[in-house]
Amino acid sequence: MAGAELSSVQRFVLITLMIKGSAVPNTYLRNVAGISLSRPYRDDLRDRGFIAVTEKPLVLELTEKGWGQAIEELGGSVPPRAGAAGGALYIALGFLRSLLDHLEVAPSELFTLRFAASDATLAPAQAEPSTTTRLDVASAIREAYGTVAQSGELLPLTQLRTALKSQIDATLVRMNREPGVQIIPNSQQGDLTAEDRAAAVRIGNQDRHLISITS
Template identity: 45%
Template sequence: MSEKELTLVDRCILVTLMIKATPLPQTYFTNIVGISIKPDHRRKLLSLELIEVTAKPITLALTDEGWRRAGEELGAEAPKRAGAAGGTLYVALDFLRRLIDHSGTQADDLFRLQINGGDVVSALAAGPSALPDAAPSQDAVATTDADPAILVRRAYQELAGKPGDYVMLSDLRSVLDDLPRAEVDAALIRLNRDRNVHLVPESNQKVLRPEERAAAVSIGNQDKHLIAISS
């Protein structure tokens, strides 16, 4: 595959999917990462067999070839006209490549780690055999944890770039589409009492899309559209 087949946006889509190590709704790229994925991007990556796409909501996932191709970005040179942000990204990716090479882990093992405190540092120091188990899939979580509030917190962790980032409730509900809306609403209302959970309305109501309005939860006679959970 020649390098000119992939644009910087294409590469960033693959790298994001690799680092998150889970299928991601397209709204995650738009609202969290800041990547506007056009149909042409999806068609190109599909034609190259680098991603799989499912609908309702549109969700992207890496194929085995996609994992391989995304891994090539670790240690690669920044594309021409990548800009300051792109150049910084490739400095970070080069560091990850050196970390992976030093530890003897595989890239997919590293990104699938369930990060808890110092587990990652100690596991990498001990070698691949000490790596903790990968984070459970959403299906596994749903079958082992009955508390919707826990599922809401875990869904938020999947979507948020870092603790404290605001996530649209419409995106959160997409991840929790197996739960009845009433259970999610009740969990959100209960979580709103926690000091580290913040449910707020969108300050600019004009930018809200119909699905974002519909996903709001009413608390104190006010519709809340966004959630943030700080550590």
């Protein structure tokens, strides 16, 4: 395979890694981007020096050479058997290449751009929960209690937590239909701990372990 022209899937992987601008789990490529990169093609990208691969969990990242190849794809022609979506992608990439050239912005600058929170904003770990958040949690606890116990009854917290999990699961199922929310299985099933499996939510016929929320 070495020396042969890159396949459409390999090109799509390089483009995705470039756009993300950082290391990307294989589960993201498969479950979110919809790109299934088989091991021979993944090894080929690694052997050509385009990507670095780490195992357990499987994570891919562009090398400097890979960045160069991905940037070439911005002005590249539509690869064979790319399909309608691939054709539309390369038209968009060509426009983006022209725009970057016009603005005199390097692709690496664009795709590694990160928006930092204001210095005046507390980091998530430091931020105090808002009054609304505290009330929402308290309301959820009261509602869960009411589903399994009578008023004034002493209820083991283990049962309360089980009832809360049922409510959380139902909410996660609803949220999964919302724009910007992805709840997906972890394709590396062997890496799952007992806690991971216990925390999974059942959606359709799959246990799902990972959540991504885009604001």
